[in-house]
Amino acid sequence: MWDIIGRHDQEMVAGNDRPGRITRLPGGVALNIAMTLARFDLKPVLLSAVGTDEEGNELVRACATMGMDTTQLYRPKDLPTDRYMAIEGANGLIAAIADAHSLEAAGSEVLTPLQDGTLGSALKPYSGVIALDGNLTESLLTQIASDACFKDADLRIAPASPGKVMRLMPLLTHPKATIYVNLEEAELLTQQKLSDAKSGAEALAQKGATRVLVTDGARQAAFAESGQIWSATPPKVPQMRVTGAGDTFMAAHIAAELAGRSPEDALTDGLAAAAHYVSGL
Ligand SMILES: Nc1ncnc2c1ncn2[C@@H]1O[C@H](COP(=O)(O)OP(=O)(O)O)[C@@H](O)[C@H]1O
Ligand SMILES: O=c1[nH]cc([C@@H]2O[C@H](COP(=O)(O)O)[C@@H](O)[C@H]2O)c(=O)[nH]1
Structure with missing residues (x-):
């Protein structure tokens, strides 16, 4: 999807009408992750639905230019390319709307390359990393949880937004899943008030999550796996942009683990x- 982000450099509240900059850039959680992975010299294969409209063609060209494999995208003729629109002030995100209706309408079509033998199949399941996001419908995520084509994959899962976090429930206890959430999303998933990322990671592990990472903005983040827990605090930086911070964390963490870094080093x-x-540098 395309992200359309309006930014004003002072504090804002709902209802404000302010001067600023409006930019359009490739977005959506899975693509944000793929873009960061590409910056780590990996070549992600994109699986999603992108319209055949001009916006879709431009998006596919932009992704190919960044070094991603766009050949497996599902291009429905009758659906528009999805969009996300956000307003950010100096005090962070004011409000956003995600219109992912085309992806939702495409349903399991986007997974075909993992099922028809192109990347994998039930007989020869794909065994690499798959980054999944909560823009997929709950029914599709439920299907993935029990689909033989996904049983050997290293599943990395992010909710896409607090509003979509409950969609992850079918995959929470999957033995091959690593869940990436912020503290607010951890509270929604565990249905409890959490004081910090460490208690969030512990609470999710208690609920049966195999591997879980909880971030909390500028505050300490935590990683829980097999009864062990690691925590670390991000470096202090000026907050110049917020959209996509969690996705950047997830991609950099995946890249670090793929490079063989230890749990504490990958977290750091x-x-x-x-x-x-976030510092915008
Ligand atoms: N103000 C900040 N200062 C430094 N790092 C930040 C800041 N905000 C976010 N980050 C970095 O981005 C990561 C994810 O941010 P967070 O706000 O928890 O996720 P999300 O974008 O999913 O809401 C943090 O763990 C941290 O590394
Ligand atoms: O329902 C959704 N909300 C938000 C996103 C994406 O998440 C990013 C913003 O997330 P955050 O504010 O957590 O950084 C944007 O790139 C946006 O496209 C998405 O894919 N789906």
Whole structure:
């Protein structure tokens, strides 16, 4: 999807009408992750629905230019390319709307390359990393949880937004899943008030999550796996942009783990990359 972001450099509240900059850039959680992975010299294969409209063609060209494999995208003829629109002030995100209706309408079509033998199949399941986001419908995520085509994959899962976090429930206890959430999303998933990321990671592990990472903006983040817990605080930076920080963290953490970094080093690498992103440098 395209992200359309309006930014004003002072504090804002709902109802304000202010001068600022409006930019359009490739977005959506899965694509944000893919863009960061590409910056780490990986070549992600994109699986999604992109319209055949001009906006869709431009998006596909932009992704190919960034070094991503766009050949497996599902291009429905009758659906528009999805969009996300956000307003940011100096005090962070004011409000946003995600219109992912085309992806929702495409349903399981986007997964075909993992089922028809192109990337994998039930007999020869794909065994690499798959980054999934909560823009997929709950029924599709439920299908993935029990689909033989996904049983060997290293599943990395993010909610897309607090409003979509409950869609992850079918995959929460999947033995091959790593869940990436912020503190607010951890509270929604565990249905409890959490004081910090560490208690969030512990609470999610208690609920049966195999591997879980909880971030909390500028505050300490935590990683829980097999009864162990690691925590670290991101470097202090000026907050110049917020949209996409969690996705940058997730991608940098995946890249660090793929490079064989230890749990504490991968956590620190992810936090540093996300803080750098937030600083706008
Ligand atoms: N103000 C900040 N200062 C430094 N790092 C930040 C700041 N905000 C976010 N980050 C970095 O981005 C990561 C994810 O941010 P967070 O706000 O928890 O996620 P999300 O974008 O999903 O809401 C943090 O763990 C941290 O590394
Ligand atoms: O329902 C959704 N909300 C938000 C996003 C994406 O998440 C990013 C913003 O998230 P955050 O504010 O957590 O950084 C944007 O790139 C936007 O496209 C998405 O894919 N789906």
